[in-house]
Amino acid sequence: xxxxxxxILQRLALGALTLLIVSIVIFVAVNLLPxxxxxxxxxxxxxxxAVASIRRDLGLDQPPLTxxxxxxxxxxxxxxxxxxxxxxxxxxxxxxSGATTVAAQIAPRFANTMFLAMVTAIIAVPLSITLGVLAxxxxxxxxxxxANITTLSSISSPEFFLAYILILFLAVLNPIxxxxxxxxxxxxxxxxxxxxxxxxxxxxxxxxxHMMRMTRAAIINLLASPYIEMARLKGLxxxxxxxxxxxxxxxxxxxxxxxxxxxxxxxxxxxxEVVFVxxxxxxxxxxxVKIRDIPVVQACCLIFATAxxxxxLTADIMSILSNPRLRHPK
Amino acid sequence: MIWFVxxxxxxxxxxxxxxxxxxxxxxxxxxxxxxxxxxAYGYVLxxxxxxWLAWAYMQGRSEDTAIAxxxxxxxxxxxxxxxFAIAAWLFRILGRTVGTAWSRKMFRSMPLxxxxxxxxxxxxxxxxxxxxxIAPHGQEEILQGVAANVPAGTDPxxxxxxxxxxxxxxxRLIYGAQNTVGIAFLTTVLAFLLGGTLGFxxxxxxxxxxxxLSRAVDVLMAIxxxxxxLLLMTIASVWAxxxxxxxxxxxxLIIAIIDSTRVFRLTRAVGQTIVVMDYIEAxxxxxxxxxxxxxxxxxxxxxxxLLAEFGLRFCFVFLTIAxxxxxxxxxxxxxxxxxxxxxxxxxxxxxxxxxxxxxxVPLLAAGAIALLTVAVNFVVDWMLHKSxxxxx
Numbered sequence: 001x002x003x004x005x006x007x008i009l010q011r012l013a014l015g016a017l018t019l020l021i022v023s024i025v026i027f028v029a030v031n032l033l034p035x036x037x038x039x040x041x042x043x044x045x046x047x048x049x050a051v052a053s054i055r056r057d058l059g060l061d062q063p064p065l066t067x068x069x070x071x072x073x074x075x076x077x078x079x080x081x082x083x084x085x086x087x088x089x090x091x092x093x094x095x096x097s098g099a100t101t102v103a104a105q106i107a108p109r110f111a112n113t114m115f116l117a118m119v120t121a122i123i124a125v126p127l128s129i130t131l132g133v134l135a136x137x138x139x140x141x142x143x144x145x146x147a148n149i150t151t152l153s154s155i156s157s158p159e160f161f162l163a164y165i166l167i168l169f170l171a172v173l174n175p176i177x178x179x180x181x182x183x184x185x186x187x188x189x190x191x192x193x194x195x196x197x198x199x200x201x202x203x204x205x206x207x208x209x210h211m212m213r214m215t216r217a218a219i220i221n222l223l224a225s226p227y228i229e230m231a232r233l234k235g236l237x238x239x240x241x242x243x244x245x246x247x248x249x250x251x252x253x254x255x256x257x258x259x260x261x262x263x264x265x266x267x268x269x270x271x272x273e274v275v276f277v278x279x280x281x282x283x284x285x286x287x288x289v290k291i292r293d294i295p296v297v298q299a300c301c302l303i304f305a306t307a308x309x310x311x312x313l314t315a316d317i318m319s320i321l322s323n324p325r326l327r328h329p330k
Numbered sequence: 331m332i333w334f335v336x337x338x339x340x341x342x343x344x345x346x347x348x349x350x351x352x353x354x355x356x357x358x359x360x361x362x363x364x365x366x367x368x369x370a371y372g373y374v375l376x377x378x379x380x381x382w383l384a385w386a387y388m389q390g391r392s393e394d395t396a397i398a399x400x401x402x403x404x405x406x407x408x409x410x411x412x413x414f415a416i417a418a419w420l421f422r423i424l425g426r427t428v429g430t431a432w433s434r435k436m437f438r439s440m441p442l443x444x445x446x447x448x449x450x451x452x453x454x455x456x457x458x459x460x461x462x463x464i465a466p467h468g469q470e471e472i473l474q475g476v477a478a479n480v481p482a483g484t485d486p487x488x489x490x491x492x493x494x495x496x497x498x499x500x501x502r503l504i505y506g507a508q509n510t511v512g513i514a515f516l517t518t519v520l521a522f523l524l525g526g527t528l529g530f531x532x533x534x535x536x537x538x539x540x541x542x543l544s545r546a547v548d549v550l551m552a553i554x555x556x557x558x559x560l561l562l563m564t565i566a567s568v569w570a571x572x573x574x575x576x577x578x579x580x581x582x583l584i585i586a587i588i589d590s591t592r593v594f595r596l597t598r599a600v601g602q603t604i605v606v607m608d609y610i611e612a613x614x615x616x617x618x619x620x621x622x623x624x625x626x627x628x629x630x631x632x633x634x635x636l637l638a639e640f641g642l643r644f645c646f647v648f649l650t651i652a653x654x655x656x657x658x659x660x661x662x663x664x665x666x667x668x669x670x671x672x673x674x675x676x677x678x679x680x681x682x683x684x685x686x687x688x689x690x691v692p693l694l695a696a697g698a699i700a701l702l703t704v705a706v707n708f709v710v711d712w713m714l715h716k717s718x719x720x721x722x
Contacts, residue, residue: 018548018549018552021549021552022549022552022553025549025550025553026553026561029561029562029565030561030565032565033565033568033569134368137368138368138369138372141369141372142372142376143372149443152704152707152708152711153700153704155707156645156649156700156703156704156706156707157699157700157703157704158649158652158653158656158669158696158699158700158703159653160652160653160656160672160676160696161672161693161696161697161699161700164672164676164679164692164693164696165693167679168403168679168682168689168693169403172679172680172682172683172689173400173403173682173683179680237366238366239366239368263554266554266557267554267555267556267557270556270557270560270653270657271556271653271656271657274656274657275676285557285560286560286657286658289560289561289563289564289657289659290658290659292564292567292568294564297560297561297564298561300557301553301557301558301560301561304553304554304557305552305553305554305557308552308553308554308557309552312552
C-alpha cells in the first residue's frame with residue numbers, strides 16, 4: 001500500500017506544481033498587455049494624477065514579481081481582485097455595494113455552472129455506460145453501426161449546432177422546454193431544473209458520445225481474454241458475460257474517460273452557456289473577454305484551468321487505484 | 331411523456347408477440363429460437379422509428395402550410411440524408427470503375443461512410459478554392475437597389491435573402507467556406523510545421539532539449555485550449571489595432587501555437603518509436619546527418635499516423651475557430667464566416683414555425699461546419715481502422 005501512496009503523493013505534488021506554473025503563465029500573459037490596468041480603467045481622458053493614484057491603489061507601481069505573489073496570495077485567500085467593469089460602474093454611480101470584487105461576481109455563477117455540470121453528469125454517465133454495454137453486446141449489428149455513426153457525428157459537430165438543433169425541435173417547433181435559461185437566486189428547484197435541462201441535454205449529447213465509444217472499446221478489448229471465453233463456454237448468456245465478467249474489469253478505463261469528459265465539460269460549457277444565456281461562469285468569461293475586463297478574465301481562466309487540472313488528476317489517481325497490480329504489490 | 335413511456339411499453343409487448351409469432355410460424359427456426367429479447371425489441375423499435383419518419387416526411391409535404399412548416403426541418407433532413415447516401419454510393423461505384431488499380435482497390439474495401447466523407451471533402455475543397463467564381467455576388471458587396479433584411483425565400487434572385495446591410499446571404503455562405511475552411515487549413519498546416527519540427531527534433535536529439543520542450547508543452551496543455559485561446563485573444567485584441575495587424579492573423583498564430591503542442595506530443599512519440607529501429611542505427615553508422623535521418627528515414631515511416639492526426643487536428647482547429655467566431659472574437663467582419671453568421675442569425679430560429687426558410691440560414695451555416703468535421707472524422711476513422719487491421 002505504501003507504494004501506491006508514494007505514487008499518489010507524487011501525482012498530487014506534480015498537480016500542485018502544474019497549477020503554480022499555470023498561474024505564472026496566466027499572469028505573464030495578462031502582463032503582456034500594452035499600457036496598464038490604471039489607464040484601461042480610466043480610459044482615454046485620464047489625468048496623470050488619477051492614473052498614478054489608481055496605480056497606487058491597485059499596487060501597480062510594484063515590480064512584477066511582488067505583484068505576482070500579491071495576486072497569488074490573494075487568490076489563495078479567495079480574493080480575486082477588483083473587476084474593471086464593476087469598478088467603473090461603481091465610480092460612475094458613486095455607489096460601492098461591495099459587488100465590485102471579482103470573487104463576488106464569480107461565486108453565484110460558479111455555483112450555477114456546477115449545477116449544470118452536475119445535471120449533465122447525472123444524465124450522461126448512466127446513459128453512456130448503458131449504451132456502451134449495449135453496443136458491445138450487439139457489436140457489428142445495425143444498432144452498433146447506427147450508434148457509431150450517430151456518436152461520431154455528435155462528437156464532431158460544434159456545440160452550438162447541437163444546441164440550435166435541440167432548440168429548434170424541443171423549444172420552437174414543440175414547446176416542451178424553455179430555450180432561455182434565465183436562472184436567478186431563490187428559484188424553485190423544479191423550475192431551475194426545467195430551465196437548465198436544454199443546455200444540460202446539449203452537453204449530454206457531446207460527452208455521451210465519447211464516453212459511450214470508450215465504454216464499448218474497453219469492453220470489446222476484454223472480450224478476447226481467456227476468462228471471458230471460459231465464461232462463454234460455461235454457457236452464460238452474452239448479457240451476463242458482459243455485465244458480470246467484462247464490465248468490472250473495464251471499469252478503470254471507463255472511470256478515467258468519465259473524469260476526462262467532465263474536464264471536457266469545463267470548456268464545452270462556455271459555448272453552450274452563451275447559446276442559452278445561462279448565467280454561469282462561461283458566459284461571464286466571454287463577456288469579460290469582450291469588454292477586456294482583465295481581472296475577471298484572469299480569475300475565470302485560473303478557475304477553468306484549476307478545475308481541468310484537478311479532474312485530470314482525479315482521473316490519474318482513479319486509474320492508479322483501480323489497478324490491482326499497483327494496489328497489491330508482490 | 332406518459333405517451334412516450336406507454337409507447338415504449340407497448341413496443342415491449344409487440345416485441346414479445348413478434349418473437350413468439352416468429353417461433354410458431356417458422357416452426358422454431360434457429361433465427362427465431364435463439365433470438366434474444368433485446369434483439370426482438372430492437373427490430374420493433376427500428377420499424378416504429380422508420381414508420382414514424384415516413385409519417386413525418388409525409389406531414390412535411392402536406393398541403394396545410396402550418397403542418398408542413400412544423401415538419402419542414404425533418405423533411406429536409408431526411409431528403410438530405412437520402413441524397414447524400416445515394417451520392418456516396420454512386421461516388422463509390424465511380425471510384426471502383428475509374429482510376430488507377432491502386433485507387434480502385436482502395437474504393438472496393440471502403441465503407442459507405444468513408445466514401446461519403448471523401449465526396450464531402452472534395453465538394454468543400456472545390457467551394458473553398460473557387461468560391462469567387464461560384465458565388466453570385468461578392469462577400470462585402472452591398473447590393474444596390476435591394477432592400478436590406480430581405481427574408482429568405484421571398485425573392486428568387488436572393489434565395490437566402492439579404493443581411494442587415496443588404497449583402498447577399500447565399501454568397502456570404504459560399505464565401506464562408508473560403509474564409510472558415512481556408513483559415514482553418516492554414517492554421518493546421520502552421521501547427522503541423524511547428525509541432526512536427528519540434529517533435530522530431532526532440533525525438534532525434536533527446537536529452538535536455540527534449541526535456542525542456544516536453545515540460546513546456548505539458549504546461550501549455552494543462553490549460554483547456556478554448557479557454558487559453560480566449561485569454562490570448564483578449565490580449566491580442568488590444569495589441570492588434572496598435573500594431574496595425576488584423577486580429578485574424580493573431581488568431582491564426584495563437585491557435586497554431588496551442589494546437590502545435592498536441593502535434594508535438596504525437597510526433598515525438600511516433601519519432602521515438604522509429605528512432606530506436608535498426609535501420610536508423612544503420613543510417614547513423616553510415617554517417618548520415620540529422621536532416622537525412624528526419625526527412626529520409628523517419629518521415630516516410632511516420633506518414634500514416636501523421637496523416638490521421640492531420641485530419642483530426644484540422645477538425646479541432648476548425649471547431650475552435652468556429653467557436654471563437656461564434657463567441658465574437660474569431661474571424662472579424664467584413665469577412666463572411668460561418669461561426670459569426672450563426673451568432674448573428676441565431677435568433678431567426680425562434681420563427682421556425684412561420685418562416686422555416688429564414689430559420690434554416692443559421693442552421694445551414696452551423697450544419698456546414700458540422701458536415702465537414704463529420705466527413706473528415708469518417709475518413710480518419712476508416713483510415714485508422716484500416717491501418718490498425720482491427721476486425722472486431
